[in-house]
Amino acid sequence: MAAITTTRFPTSLHSNSKGISKNRATISSTFRIRCSNAQSPVTLTFTNEPQPVFSSVKAFAPATVANLGPGFDFLGCAVDGIGDTVSIRVDPNVHPGEISISEISPNISKLSKNPLWNCAGIAAIEAMKMLGIRSVGLSLSLYKGLPLGSGLGSSAASAAAAAVAVNELFGKRLTVDDLVLASLKSEEKVSGYHADNVAPSIMGGFVLISNYEPLELLRLKFPSEKELFFVLVTPEFEAPTKKMRAALPLEIGMPHHVWNCSQAGALVASVLNGDVVGLGKALSSDKIVEPRRAPLIPGMDAVKKAAIEAGAFGCTISGAGPTAVAITDDEQKGHLIAKQMIQAFHKEGNLKASANVKQLDRVGARLISSDHL
Amino acid sequence: MAAITTTRFPTSLHSNSKGISKNRATISSTFRIRCSNAQSPVTLTFTNEPQPVFSSVKAFAPATVANLGPGFDFLGCAVDGIGDTVSIRVDPNVHPGEISISEISPNISKLSKNPLWNCAGIAAIEAMKMLGIRSVGLSLSLYKGLPLGSGLGSSAASAAAAAVAVNELFGKRLTVDDLVLASLKSEEKVSGYHADNVAPSIMGGFVLISNYEPLELLRLKFPSEKELFFVLVTPEFEAPTKKMRAALPLEIGMPHHVWNCSQAGALVASVLNGDVVGLGKALSSDKIVEPRRAPLIPGMDAVKKAAIEAGAFGCTISGAGPTAVAITDDEQKGHLIAKQMIQAFHKEGNLKASANVKQLDRVGARLISSDHL
Numbered sequence: 001m002a003a004i005t006t007t008r009f010p011t012s013l014h015s016n017s018k019g020i021s022k023n024r025a026t027i028s029s030t031f032r033i034r035c036s037n038a039q040s041p042v043t044l045t046f047t048n049e050p051q052p053v054f055s056s057v058k059a060f061a062p063a064t065v066a067n068l069g070p071g072f073d074f075l076g077c078a079v080d081g082i083g084d085t086v087s088i089r090v091d092p093n094v095h096p097g098e099i100s101i102s103e104i105s106p107n108i109s110k111l112s113k114n115p116l117w118n119c120a121g122i123a124a125i126e127a128m129k130m131l132g133i134r135s136v137g138l139s140l141s142l143y144k145g146l147p148l149g150s151g152l153g154s155s156a157a158s159a160a161a162a163a164v165a166v167n168e169l170f171g172k173r174l175t176v177d178d179l180v181l182a183s184l185k186s187e188e189k190v191s192g193y194h195a196d197n198v199a200p201s202i203m204g205g206f207v208l209i210s211n212y213e214p215l216e217l218l219r220l221k222f223p224s225e226k227e228l229f230f231v232l233v234t235p236e237f238e239a240p241t242k243k244m245r246a247a248l249p250l251e252i253g254m255p256h257h258v259w260n261c262s263q264a265g266a267l268v269a270s271v272l273n274g275d276v277v278g279l280g281k282a283l284s285s286d287k288i289v290e291p292r293r294a295p296l297i298p299g300m301d302a303v304k305k306a307a308i309e310a311g312a313f314g315c316t317i318s319g320a321g322p323t324a325v326a327i328t329d330d331e332q333k334g335h336l337i338a339k340q341m342i343q344a345f346h347k348e349g350n351l352k353a354s355a356n357v358k359q360l361d362r363v364g365a366r367l368i369s370s371d372h373l
Numbered sequence: 374m375a376a377i378t379t380t381r382f383p384t385s386l387h388s389n390s391k392g393i394s395k396n397r398a399t400i401s402s403t404f405r406i407r408c409s410n411a412q413s414p415v416t417l418t419f420t421n422e423p424q425p426v427f428s429s430v431k432a433f434a435p436a437t438v439a440n441l442g443p444g445f446d447f448l449g450c451a452v453d454g455i456g457d458t459v460s461i462r463v464d465p466n467v468h469p470g471e472i473s474i475s476e477i478s479p480n481i482s483k484l485s486k487n488p489l490w491n492c493a494g495i496a497a498i499e500a501m502k503m504l505g506i507r508s509v510g511l512s513l514s515l516y517k518g519l520p521l522g523s524g525l526g527s528s529a530a531s532a533a534a535a536a537v538a539v540n541e542l543f544g545k546r547l548t549v550d551d552l553v554l555a556s557l558k559s560e561e562k563v564s565g566y567h568a569d570n571v572a573p574s575i576m577g578g579f580v581l582i583s584n585y586e587p588l589e590l591l592r593l594k595f596p597s598e599k600e601l602f603f604v605l606v607t608p609e610f611e612a613p614t615k616k617m618r619a620a621l622p623l624e625i626g627m628p629h630h631v632w633n634c635s636q637a638g639a640l641v642a643s644v645l646n647g648d649v650v651g652l653g654k655a656l657s658s659d660k661i662v663e664p665r666r667a668p669l670i671p672g673m674d675a676v677k678k679a680a681i682e683a684g685a686f687g688c689t690i691s692g693a694g695p696t697a698v699a700i701t702d703d704e705q706k707g708h709l710i711a712k713q714m715i716q717a718f719h720k721e722g723n724l725k726a727s728a729n730v731k732q733l734d735r736v737g738a739r740l741i742s743s744d745h746l
Contacts, residue, residue: 074635210639210655218642251624257633257661262447264634265641266583269591272645288630
């Protein structure tokens with residue numbers, strides 16, 4: 001690596017340090033120059049700057065269902081088997097401390113290859129900043145498994161996979177909170193400072209965000225012996241997050257506030273008790289957000305009705321839509337429910353739709369392969 | 374007993390039947406006349422009308438803390454060792470199917486001895502209606518252990534004790550839901566149709582009311598191995614429920630709604646996980662109700678501050694006040710916290726106050742003595 005001489009660790013690299021939890025390795029503001037070999041160029045290593053432990057890694061982050069009805073803006077959960085994948089490799093052709101995006105697959109014109117304007121890029125840069133990476137350049141490949149703007153946490157999955165990949169490459173020094181904060185930087189640019197997708201995508205299971213300043217995340221453990229399936233039906237329809245947010249009421253009457261609060265409490269209790277029927281009932285009970293958003297998604301009311309009639313325990317809009325999410329405790333039943341929901345989208349909304357029947361993801365974003373140095 | 378001849382079970386006795394759960398013994402609308410003894414007067418017994426199994430019973434119902442901050446109007450819990458007691462006895466001098474109040478102790482002028490205008494009386498009458506009691510007259514004695522209008526569920530405890538006493542006297546045919554509905558009839562007249570005091574007073578522990586039509590009650594089990602103490606500090610100050618309710622906002626901005634919902638979720642999770650620190654934090658976090666009510670209770674803000682500074686995990690207004698409730702996991706610490714809270718009421722609110730440091734009541738309203746026939 002090329003010799004670098006500076007006298008201070010650039011403070012700009014610490015721009016996000018306020019929110020970083022204290023229990024990760026402190027990034028020192030001093031550095032030392034080490035001559036590793038008299039013949040080789042002078043190599044600079046910052047005190048505590050982690051070095052890559054792999055030459056490349058690949059990480060997967062699952063899709064997520066945010067809101068879950070009355071859990072609007074503070075609750076989400078991860079869904080197994082669908083998500084985004086990010087590969088990151090040490091790249092001597094990239095300027096040390098920087099990252100470049102080498103590939104996005106499939107090639108989606110909406111997605112920028114400029115890392116400052118790409119969900120995965122932004123989160124990766126944040127993770128690098130947190131780690132204090134200055135002497136290694138990286139290149140990133142993003143494999144989109146999730147459709148954009150579908151309400152399945154597509155941008156969050158890209159960010160989560162990227163943050164986790166960077167962290168794995170450098171020996172896992174960041175905490176879960178750090179990874180969520182790094183990914184939040186990305187969400188902030190795309191859809192607002194909400195962690196209800198990135199937190200469950202990183203942590204798996206159900207996550208309640210109880211505070212942002214400081215970040216406080218509550219894992220809600222769904223009992224391991226219980227079955228829970230999500231029927232995710234995505235119509236071919238664009239429901240931009242901004243438009244869906246603009247549909248929300250600014251003020252909420254006290255009776256509806258109390259109702260939704262009680263249902264949020266019931267939702268949390270159902271998750272912790274593994275009560276899928278109660279979970280479905282609470283999920284279906286939102287009187288504030290869903291009634292405003294459902295009319296913007298053609299056929300949604302009929303889709304919900306069809307899901308319940310087909311035996312789903314509950315149904316609502318996933319995230320900001322247009323995906324409809326229903327829940328059940330049986331995979332086969334899930335497929336039957338999906339069929340009815342697809343038909344309802346077609347019949348009442350004149351929309352084609354596709355379905356996924358997936359289990360709860362209990363793991364969250366993870367390393368799926370690595371190449372040693 | 375005197376002979377009674379009617380041809381139909383009066384429909385008025387079924388006025389509350391809509392809300393009664395189906396799993397209790399059905400009260401038949403037919404009746405039969407039975408001559409129990411040729412020498413004695415003709416005795417009427419309705420089909421399925423239960424007969425007393427005791428000559429008298431005494432039941433206790435605990436105090437309750439409703440709201441618990443962000444659990445406003447749908448969450449409450451029971452507090453051990455303080456509450457109201459109701460004795461009920463079969464009284465041949467009372468007209469069959471009716472109840473009379475023979476004693477209220479201590480003698481509180483505000484409390485009517487007309488059972489139609491007394492919390493215990495109303496709930497007892499409802500329980501009798503539900504059971505279809507027509508051939509036995511009862512008399513009731515009420516021992517008030519709780520101060521009125523203190524925010525400790527005083528009226529609810531009277532109602533709960535009365536409903537439970539009637540049910541015990543007749544062999545426990547009513548379900549928990551029935552008992553709550555009977556007590557709700559009383560609450561409706563006194564302070565509004567809210568079950569967040571009567572449900573925990575009857576059921577013990579923490580109870581979430583997730584629906585009223587039909588009534589749905591969720592027991593939130595606080596782990597048995599965990600310690601939880603309530604520091605209840607009651608100032609000599611009247612905070613009428615109606616006035617405290619009038620102070621509430623009619624509309625709530627979306628950010629505050631989301632915040633309180635998330636805290637309600639965190640509160641429920643903390644209860645189920647036995648996380649007393651998290652419970653305290655959530656309890657303290659209400660941004661909607663407490664900020665409007667606290668200024669109406671002199672010194673409340675200072676009392677909350679004093680509680681937290683003395684080591685409480687959280688503090689808020691109990692019910693509609695004026696009692697302040699703080700929580701801790703240690704009884705001794707509880708007494709120290711109480712001392713500081715009393716001082717703060719005195720210093721900042723110019724109010725005398727008294728304290729109770731009590732554990733969670735995990736049992737609810739119960740029979741405490743009975744005399745056999």
